Amino acid sequence: MKNLISMRDLSKKEILDLMKLAEKIETGKLKPDMSDKLGALIFYEPSTRTQFSFATAMKRLGGQTVTMRGTGSTSVKKGESFADTLQTIAQYTDIIVIRTAVEGSARYASEVVDIPVVNAGDGANQHPTQALLDLYSIVKTQGTLENLTIGVVGDLKFGRTVHSLVQALSDFNPKLYFASPSHLKMPPYILDDLREKNIEFEEIRDIEKIIDKLDLMYVTRIQKERFTDPEDYEKVKGSYIINKNMLKSVKSNFKVLHPLPRVDEIATDVDDTPYAYYFQQAKNGVFMRQAIFTTLLGSAE
Numbered sequence: 456m457k458n459l460i461s462m463r464d465l466s467k468k469e470i471l472d473l474m475k476l477a478e479k480i481e482t483g484k485l486k487p488d489m490s491d492k493l494g495a496l497i498f499y500e501p502s503t504r505t506q507f508s509f510a511t512a513m514k515r516l517g518g519q520t521v522t523m524r525g526t527g528s529t530s531v532k533k534g535e536s537f538a539d540t541l542q543t544i545a546q547y548t549d550i551i552v553i554r555t556a557v558e559g560s561a562r563y564a565s566e567v568v569d570i571p572v573v574n575a576g577d578g579a580n581q582h583p584t585q586a587l588l589d590l591y592s593i594v595k596t597q598g599t600l601e602n603l604t605i606g607v608v609g610d611l612k613f614g615r616t617v618h619s620l621v622q623a624l625s626d627f628n629p630k631l632y633f634a635s636p637s638h639l640k641m642p643p644y645i646l647d648d649l650r651e652k653n654i655e656f657e658e659i660r661d662i663e664k665i666i667d668k669l670d671l672m673y674v675t676r677i678q679k680e681r682f683t684d685p686e687d688y689e690k691v692k693g694s695y696i697i698n699k700n701m702l703k704s705v706k707s708n709f710k711v712l713h714p715l716p717r718v719d720e721i722a723t724d725v726d727d728t729p730y731a732y733y734f735q736q737a738k739n740g741v742f743m744r745q746a747i748f749t750t751l752l753g754s755a756e
């Protein structure tokens with residue numbers, strides 16, 4: 456692995472190796488030393504968890520980070536190209552973590568620079584490090600990645616986390632239920648991939664009808680910033696709200712995951728139930744991102 460751009464680039468073995476490595480790091484069995492490493496965190500789009508957990512991961516490994524948040528104070532304002540900006544930052548640092556609004560930009564970045572590039576979200580396309588921390592959270596709560604029944608709820612069209620997650624899960628024979636407003640369905644190319652891999656999936660309207668069958672429910676925010684017409688957002692906002700009442704007869708192993716930030720799609724009365732796992736999920740992001748840095752910077756031994 457030289458870069459981490461899309462879940463499609465990772466084999467099942469590479470995914471499982473990252474799970475094992477994150478576990479070793481979390482339990483303290485392995486303490487990689489990154490004290491000679493400097494990571495660049497380049498965020499053209501807003502971020503809380505991804506940015507903080509990548510910075511935390513590098514610092515906990517003994518390394519350091521430099522961060523670009525937005526373009527307001529950079530030479531992008533003077534007309535510098537994306538490629539020149541990246542080539543410059545690559546002169547100073549050992550690895551680039553990048554988030555932009557433009558699909559394909561992380562792949563392009565990896566072609567421009569010689570150091571490893573990690574995609575921290577490229578528009579509505581992919582968010583592979585989130586998918587890996589989601590899988591790690593699934594292993595920790597279910598004891599396995601194999602043969603799980605999972606409901607995926609919310610904005611399946613623009614949500615990059617669900618695109619990466621579904622691709623990642625397709626190596627582990629899941630049964631998937633997709634629930635979204637009709638204009639925000641899972642893109643056809645993802646569904647085609649699932650058909651090709653013989654993964655069972657169903658597009659449904661009413662999550663309550665199948666909630667008792669689920670091992671996991673992965674809830675996402677409607678991606679307001681990707682709508683060109685604000686009125687279209689107004690029509691679909693609040694279409695899926697999960698509350699405590701709906702969880703009365705769920706399976707005992709059932710967990711609710713969410714990449715966060717949440718707006719209103721999970722009522723706060725769910726937070727105190729044994730089913731809420733989204734904040735622990737965010738914490739798992741640090742261990743997984745430590746594993747990703749360790750793998751890409753070649754310090755796994």
Ligand code: NCD
Pocket residue numbers: 504505576582585615616675676714715716
């Ligand atoms: C997600 C993202 O940026 O795609 N957030 C995250 O990284 N945890 C989800 C979202 O913004 O809704």
